[in-house]
Amino acid sequence: MADQAASERRALIVGASRGLGLGLAETFSAHGWQVVATQRRSTPDLERLTGKGVRVETADIDDDASVAALRQRLAGEKFDLVFVVAGVATEADKPLHAVSRAVSAQVYLTNAVSPILFAEAFADTLAPGGTLAFMSSVLGSVALNEDGGWENYRASKAALNTNARSFAVRHAERDYGILLVHPGWVRTDMGGAEADLDVETSVNGMVAVIEAFAGRRDVAYLDYKGETLAW
Numbered sequence: 001m002a003d004q005a006a007s008e009r010r011a012l013i014v015g016a017s018r019g020l021g022l023g024l025a026e027t028f029s030a031h032g033w034q035v036v037a038t039q040r041r042s043t044p045d046l047e048r049l050t051g052k053g054v055r056v057e058t059a060d061i062d063d064d065a066s067v068a069a070l071r072q073r074l075a076g077e078k079f080d081l082v083f084v085v086a087g088v089a090t091e092a093d094k095p096l097h098a099v100s101r102a103v104s105a106q107v108y109l110t111n112a113v114s115p116i117l118f119a120e121a122f123a124d125t126l127a128p129g130g131t132l133a134f135m136s137s138v139l140g141s142v143a144l145n146e147d148g149g150w151e152n153y154r155a156s157k158a159a160l161n162t163n164a165r166s167f168a169v170r171h172a173e174r175d176y177g178i179l180l181v182h183p184g185w186v187r188t189d190m191g192g193a194e195a196d197l198d199v200e201t202s203v204n205g206m207v208a209v210i211e212a213f214a215g216r217r218d219v220a221y222l223d224y225k226g227e228t229l230a231w
């Protein structure tokens, strides 16, 4: 894997219409990877990458039929990276008791369940030595939760971490590694204007971390600088 030419590497980036997913699609293709990047609906920012090493596809991770249709369209294709980036932070600034059960449940489904269902559908597309990555957050760390805040979102990312570890056990014989990634606090629609990092800094870091992770078969929880986070 380490000797594999970048032009032979293939990535599937799920949730690339804007923010970190868009930045990842652009940067992996700039590194010579062949990228398949998904959006829910037509987005000019992603579509302008078409032909520059990026193929644009459509998928909603909350919609089983949409995921199955994508799986069918990608039949026979192999990926060195499948990265589920998509996530939501609906009413994240409210304490748990101020959020309706319906909203809490939907955040859990999108952030913690749908990525795993997507991974189940695409596990057999991973090339040996490849990486299955999920966009987590430092807020998903139970051990590091000393400040509270973003309660429902935080719980959903903790659940994603746990579900990914269960997935790893269920797929113990796999020949690919599993990565939970914290991108830093980044200026996107979700991260807001006050965040620490621009998209470029975060994405350059994550691409370097993912390229270095190639060939590993364990489960790791790393930030965009490659630092290990406490579960």
Ligand SMILES: NC(=O)c1ccc[n+]([C@@H]2O[C@H](COP(=O)([O-])OP(=O)(O)OC[C@H]3O[C@@H](n4cnc5c(N)ncnc54)[C@H](OP(=O)(O)O)[C@@H]3O)[C@@H](O)[C@H]2O)c1
Binding pocket: 014, 015, 016, 017, 018, 019, 020, 021, 039, 040, 041, 059, 060, 061, 062, 085, 086, 087, 088, 110, 135, 136, 137, 138, 182, 183, 184, 185, 186, 187, 188, 189, 190, 191, 192, 195
């Ligand atoms: N920004 C930060 O500081 C930060 C920190 C830690 C973790 N994260 C995580 O990083 C990921 C990307 O965040 P971001 O900051 O780039 O947020 P963003 O700008 O709000 O982008 C969210 C992306 O997820 C997609 N998405 C949401 N629900 C989806 C679904 N059901 N199916 C397919 N795609 C879906 C969105 O597509 P549409 O355009 O169609 O809505 C969009 O492409 C998220 O998982 C987030 O939790 C972000």
